[in-house]
Amino acid sequence: MIYRETGQFKANYQDDQALFPIDQDRYVIFGILFITFAVVPYLLNQYWLNAILLPFLIYSLAALGLNILTGYCGQLSLGTGAFMAVGAFSVYKLMVAFPELGFIPLVLLSGLITAAVGTLFGLPSLRIKGFYLAVATLAAQFFLIWLFNKVGWFFNYSASGMINAPPMTIFGVIVTGPEANDVAKYYLVATFVAVFALAAKNIARGRIGRNWMAIRDMDIAAELIGVRPLIAKLTAFAVSSFYVGMAGALYFAVWLGSAEPTEAFDINQSFLVLFMIIIGGLGSVLGSFLGAAFLVILPIMLKNILVDGFGTDSALSAHIEIITVGVLIIGFLIVEPHGLARLWRIAKEKLRLWPFPY
């Protein structure tokens, strides 16, 4: 009853091909955007913005990037952590060398650098597929982290190999470094995520996205109907790495403030983002957000409810948290192997018929 498209007639092709053809979807999206930009920053305190929403948004962007590669183009990658590191170290070197360019161009630039590196490591995908490609990207993970840890130029020869984000401003408001304004940081990251989520949605349904999906579904058939695997696979690697690189840049410069390659960008990071898109839903923009929320927000909430709400011992609640998240992952994947996004689709189908299902 609520979610019914009866009576919504499309009179031209443009309306029919709109990003969100159904009115209700559009209202929900506008509602979410309104809440994100106009309500959340004034309602929530510093802890929520800094420690919960920032990582959620940044991981959503990274998951979006990996989803383009793995979900839309079908190329399994275990190098996300390393590509985030490329973004982070690029933005660090650029911030120190060219602070006058401004923070937003520097983030975009480090995304482009990551895209170049990602394309390079995507070359093997033309010859190898599936699990073998996963191993090739795993090599990227180990090689790049080793490089950033070993070569002093990347961390400006600091004694401990750590990189620190120097303070930068946008329109006079500090957005990186310790004195950064929390609301400004949130707005910056939320804007990046909103703009690039919209872009991803559009790319995915256009010609390039259809090429990717053709390659994913059956590469030989795609080649026969005229999709060029070289272009399709390498654009997927480039666009995906661009997203992941920007996520890495924001992760280091805006959220953490300082990072060391071995801990902040290790293999667990790659797995975490991969799990986000598997749980959220492969080949779905919404899924990237749901997966990130599931693996970033849920554990923190669980911990806070246990420790602050029930006064559980902090170590015990850490164990409970690990167990609960593990059980939930298995549970969700048994109920719906295609992820949370698919659950939402089923819910929408049900809502459409409610209250008179047949």
Place this chain on the structure above:
Amino acid sequence: MRKLTRTIVAALLTLPLISGVASAYELVMPTLDYRTGPYAPNGIPFANGYGDYLNMLNERDGGINGARISLVPCETGYNTKKGVECYENLKAEGQSGALVFQPLSTGITYQLIPKASVDEIPIFSMGYGRTSAANGKVFPWVFNFPATYWSQATVFVQYIGQEEGGMDKLKGKKIALVYHNSAYGKEPIRTLEKAAEKFGFEFMALPVDHPGQEQKATWLQIRREKPDWVMMWGWGVMNQVAIKEAASIRYPMDRFIGVWWSGSENDVLPAGDAADGYLSGAFHQPGDDFGAHRDIKKHLYDKGLGLGERDRIGEVLYNRGLVAAMWTSEAIRKAMEIHGTNEVRGKHVRDGFEALEVNEARLKELGLEGFTIPIKITCENHEGPGQVALQQWDAKAGKWNLVSDFYEPLRDITGPLIAEDSAQYAAENSVTERSCN
């Protein structure tokens, strides 16, 4: 389903009520523990020692000068991201706000150094974290006494020189460093490189990746290269694996020196008798034969209030947690004295740290006579004395013994390095040096 929803809503609504009970002024001391993960064997005894000492002050004296201490633990698992989340969560806890953070992880310390100075909360990274924070002019909010990693590295070089029969005998010797491949493990490298230049020994650095369970390749290299001495900057499970590997290639244990985070019972016990003679840095005594320990047993463990197990009181890392708690509580006491109030905040406690002096007489009053070195902190020197001794493991008796005097660090090596590194930090983060007059 509806019942479940109602329960959840009810639970959420009552949450603020449970946590928001107001009472008398309490000194909020957050602890970033790690009782889970690969570093838990070392994190648990430290957290127990730290917590037990402060809880004992509550039980015995009713807190510090009558103000009760409220310990707020947060589990980090030695993970930097979780540590930052804990910090954000706890920094404004209670009426007083967090008074001091003890991160117990170099990675977390690096994250918190810039944040804490903005939030006006002191950081006490006791003998770890960023070495150049010893320069109080650039790092007013960070304290890393009683000695830094760089001081410790120079002390080890002196010990080796002494064992070899003089510093001039170091020429041509080969010294290897097995280190945790992270910010923490890399700290001493530059100092040792400088020392190698000065004394003419050959220095080789061998990284071990987190968490350090796999070290076969590293020790194979040591067997091949045959260094005269091996130093180790390890933590967690890495320590015991390294000592076991050293034993398996029959490397002489009395030529194997660990940093003070690589010298606890947990690290040597798994290797059994083979670990006999292993050395490590130390700045306090092992054992539980002190007044403070007896008070902890009497006021906590006899009443079932202890955080750990009774027979593990006095282990090396337990005592390290205890000494950290002692210095922290003394700093708070000092802050109360300076500002003439019990209702101190983070910024007052910083003043307390900067004026902190715990001499032999005060240690005796605290029931810790001869337990550690006397310290005196000043505005420009946040490292304090910088003295380090060596302790040796006696596998038969199953205990550590201090086997050397406290050495002075080689300040002609560490001094310029600290000045250089803190200047770099100041330049990168546009910090202006404060004056200390």
